[in-house]
Amino acid sequence: MSGATHLTAPGARLHDRAAELAAVARLSAPAGTGAGGILFVTGGPGEGRSALLARAADGFPGAAHRIAAPGHRMPWSGARALFAALAPGAPDARRALRTARGEDGVAAAVSGLLGDLPVLVCLDDLHLWDAHSRAALAAAWRRGRAPGRRGPRWLVSAARHHRLPEVPEAETVRLGRLGPEGARALLGDLCGPPPAPPVARRLVEEAAGHPGVLVAAARRLAPAQLAGAAPLPEPPVDGAVLTEVYGGFLEHLPADSRRLLTVVALAGRAGEEGAVTAARRLPGVAVDAVLDGARAAGAPAEPLDGLVADGLLHRADGLLRFEDPFLGRAVLASAPVSRHHGAGRTGAPRPARTASALVRGERHRADRLGPPAAVRALTPVVRGRSHLVRGLAALADGPVMDAHEALLRAAELLRDRAPAEASDARFLAMEAAWAGGDVGACLAALGCGGEAGGTERDFLDGLGAALAVRLGEARPALARVVARDGAEDDPRLLLRAGSAALVLGDTAAAARIHARALARARAERRTALLPRALEHLAYAELRDGRYSRAARTAREGLAAAELTGQRNAAAHQHAVLALAASVAGDGPAVAEHAGLALGTARPHGLAQAATLAEWALARDELGRGLAAQAAARLAPLVRAGPRGGHFALRMLVVPCFVEAAVASGRAAEAGAAAGEYAVWAAQGVDGPAPALLARCRALLAQGAAGGEGEGAAYWFGEAVRRHDGCGNDFERARTLLAYGTWLRRRRRPGAARGPLRDALVTFERAAADGWADRARSELRATGGAGGGTADRTAWGLLTPQQQRIARLAAQGATNREIADRLTLSPRTVDHHLRGVFARLGIRSRVELPGMARPDPPAPAPAQEGGTEAKGLVSSRARRSAGSS
Incomplete structure (x- = not known):
């Protein structure tokens, strides 16, 4: 594909959505003429629910707030995200939420927060909100007054399969597929210049009116393909396109439901080869065959009735098929490769490995060789160890999810016969899934612990609870792992304990324990x-x-x-x-x-x-200073789902994204990310998070008020206060830099110099030269010590090491001589001198003699200084004599 940009944003146009836009217009009408206070919008993945909410928010005459679903479904996480978005700087509102009891109490707090304000609140993906918050919101909606009232309007989107709450007078619209004309118009909006007519016809036909699929399919085409000069991929709508559209939806389904959908899709793929048009459905498959396949694959059949009731599967005349053919194909595309090869028409496993290939640990080749009897002739321990070898090989240098499957199989085979090896395989399988960012696979590894007890049971239960966001349950179990394994000398157990400490947010303990694991691994060679x-x-x-x-x-x-x-x-x-x-x-x-x-x-x-x-x-x-480029790179990393960032890193990236997004005019996205971050920060699993959250709020307040509001001053002060004692001096310096920059731009140079000087010193100590340059530039703009004017009062702000180096340099010593004298490297001396120059406001070492102060009394400073000078002069004399 060409690196050139050839697709344009769809803009504000929504095609084939006249009824939906009319409903939004009724909701947004002035008080007294509206038809209701709440509008539900349902639809499938990629059908435009979020686009409709964005259009409504942009067109609303008053204040509008768009709030995304929180990344976690902890009880009341949605309510906290709602309050964080609607009242970020209102302590009374937050206090009302904290003191609320039960659904009715939270509903009252929501109603009290908004009162009669004529605002539009757009809630996206209601199906992803936690059940407690959904119930409280429904209660708040039922408390509302009659249609046409003054006060808040609610526009709420949800997946088509979600059961909406019963709210009197609420209106519901259901998004559908586009007609041919609407699809062609959308394609015209996407592409510039318009695609060649044959290409447009093919894309419209393959997408079958699905706007998300059409956009994803067109986005990956090169200009030559759009112009008809190069062939299209076959099929144009393939697994990658469908995974992009449906991947997030599938990711949020319960694990058992996903597994059962996979069995249905695999059972129905028989006879399907090559390109598949959207008009064709996966063949219907007998319900009995699906149930047999589910048993063989270890997938529970209980979710089947719910999947049918939700409209994801259609059951008629004893056959099952996908209601949405794209969903069935997306399930196939996202299913692990091993399941494709391990299931036939009924989804039953198909063993096809030979004994010799298993024993040698050969990957891939063993999957193509038979007969299965040779495999069954091997003992479970031999087969388990062969899987362990294959898993270790893939974990070291191969696809990590291949490693996960092999190691998981090894753990199952070795569980009752070699428990220590099974425990290692289980932990490594979890590590592989963690590296791959697959929460479900991590839980699968943790869930095969069988009859494990003691420390291992605590580790399995604690980490499983943490991944399921049940931190109250996770903390005591993981703390016991840290306490027990932290006192061990086995490097395997130490690695486990260090991982538990990281999940608990105790990064110092994690570093200490992993250092011990490294020492033991070295000692044992x-x-x-x-x-x-x-x-x-x-x-x-x-x-x-x-x-x-x-x-x-x-x-x-x-x-x-x-x-x-x-x-x-x-x-x-x-x-x-x-x-x-x-x-x-x-x-x-x-x-x-x-x-x-x-x-x-x-x-x-x-x-x-x-x-x-x-x-x-x-x-x-x-x-x-490339904020827009940084924001574009970070946006996918803070998004949940298979195409987002790693589940354990998403929240760590948010403060950086908020800074870049605010600076590049993406304040709405920054606010949504900060709302989710607020919920996460409250869990106490990251020490600097409260300070970084305050910094995010300061930046958002700064952007919202155009830099003039006092909200930014309050939150910057809170951020600096919360940084004290939480570690990570680099992030504290970044907060000070942002604070000082804000003060300077508000024409308060005197107040800005303190934060900027502290930031500069910290950046210099961390050898963060690029950030130090930014702080130095801001300090110079205030007319302070960084601006080239000597500051004779700043000597006391130098570190003792900087003072020693500055004195020696003032006496005429070279960097090499200072390095020899103080047992440092010349590069370190140069680094310290640059910090000295910046702190004192001078440009070169020739200005140092007038700035340097003598050592404090005891021992006698004059003699010590003289000794240093004499020693340096003597060393020079010796070198001169030697060279002559």
Whole structure:
């Protein structure tokens, strides 16, 4: 595909939506003429629910708020997100929510928050909100007055299968597919110039009126393909297109429902070859065959009635088929490859491995060889260990979800016969799924623990509860893992304990425990384990804000990974190095390490490494003032679903996205992300999160008020206060830089100098040269010490090390002589001197003699200074004598 942009945004035009737009117009009509206070909009994935909400918000004559579903379904998470979006700076409103009891209490708090305000509240994806918040919202809607009242209007979208609450006088519209003319008009809006008529006809036919599918199919075409000069992909609507449209929907279905849909899709794919037009449905399959296939695949059949009742499946005359043919094909496209090969017409497993291939641990080839009797002749332990070998090979240098499946199978086979090996396989399967960003696969690995007890039971239960967002249940179990395994000397158990500490948000403990695991692996000369131990330690140090140490560990881990051929571990270390380089402001290093990380992460499905690398690139862009480019890169990373960022990193990326989005005019997206971040920050699993949340709110208030409101001042002050004691000095310095910049732009240079000086010193200590340059530039703009005017009062603000270096430089010592004297490297001396110049407001070392102060009394400063000078003069004399 060409790198040129050839698709344009659809803009405000919505095609074939006259009835829906009329309903929105009725909702938005002035008080006294409206037909109701709430409008529900339902539709399938990609059919335009969010576009309709955006159109309504843009066209509403008063204040409008768009609120996305929270990323987690913790009880009341939706209500908290609603209040965070509607009243970000109103402590009374937040207090009312905290003190509310039950659904009626929260409903009253919602009604009290909005009162008679003539606002439009657009809630997207109601089906993804937690049940408690949905019930409270329904109660609040029922409390409303008669139609035509003054007060809030609600526009609420939900998936078609979601059961809407019963609200008197509410109106519901159901989005459908586009007609041919509407589809062609949408295609014309998307493409410039318009596609060739044969291409347009083919795309419209394949998309079958589905707007999301049409957009996704057209977006991936090169200009030559749109012009008809190059052939279209076959089929134009393939699995990648359908996964883009339906992937998020499938991701949010319950795991058992997804598995049963996969069985139905696999059972119905028989005889289907090559291109499939949208008009053709997957063949109907007998209900009994589906039930047999579900039993064989270990999928429960209980969700079947619910899937039929929700309209996802259609049952008639003993046959099942997908109501939406695109959904059936999307299920097939997103099903693991092993399930495609492991199911026939009825979804039953098809073993096809030979004994010799299993024992050798050969991947892929064993899947094509028979007979199954040879496999059954092997003992479960031999088969389990062969799967373990295959899984370890894929985990080191292959697709991580292949590793997950092999390791999971190994754990099942070894569970009753080699429990220690089964435990290792289970933990590694979870690690593989974690690296791939698949929560369901992580839970599958944790759920096969069988009769595990003690510490392992705590680990399985605690991590499973954390992934299911039941943190109250997760914390005590994981804390016991940290306490027990943290006292062990087995590196395997230490790695487990360190992972538990990271999930609890105790990054310092995680770094300490992983350092012990590394030491034990070295002591036991477990060369193959070293890259994993170093990978865990580098990530823990990164999370703890110790970027220099993380970079040092990552460089060692990279060498160990390359020595042992573990490219997946190497990709993770490259990603850590890219992030560390983004802190230092080393753009070329960021690009190099991020590119190397992504080169392995993308084909091997390393979602965690890919997210870290993309984050590093965006941070570098933001540091260079490319806010719009950074926001565009970060937007997918903070989005939930299969095409979003890694589930454990999404929230960590949000503060960076909010900063970039506000600076580039994407305040609505920034506000939605900050609302979700507020819910997450309240869970207490990340130390700096409360401070970063306050910074996000300050930036949002700054953007909303055009920089003139006092809300920004309040939140900046809160952010600085909350940073104290939570670690991560680099993020504190970024907050101070943002605060000082805001103060300077409000023409308060005197107040700005303090935060900017503190930020500058911290950036210099962290060797964050790019960020230090930004702070120095802002400080210079205030007319302060960074502006080239000597500040004779600033000597006391230098660190003791900076003072020692400055005195020696004032006496005429070179960087090399100072380095020899203080046992430093010349590069470190140069770095400190640049910080000294910036702090004192001077431009070169020739100005130092007039700025330097003597050492404090005791021991006698004059003699000590003289000794230093004499020693330096003597060393020069000796070198001169030697050279002569």
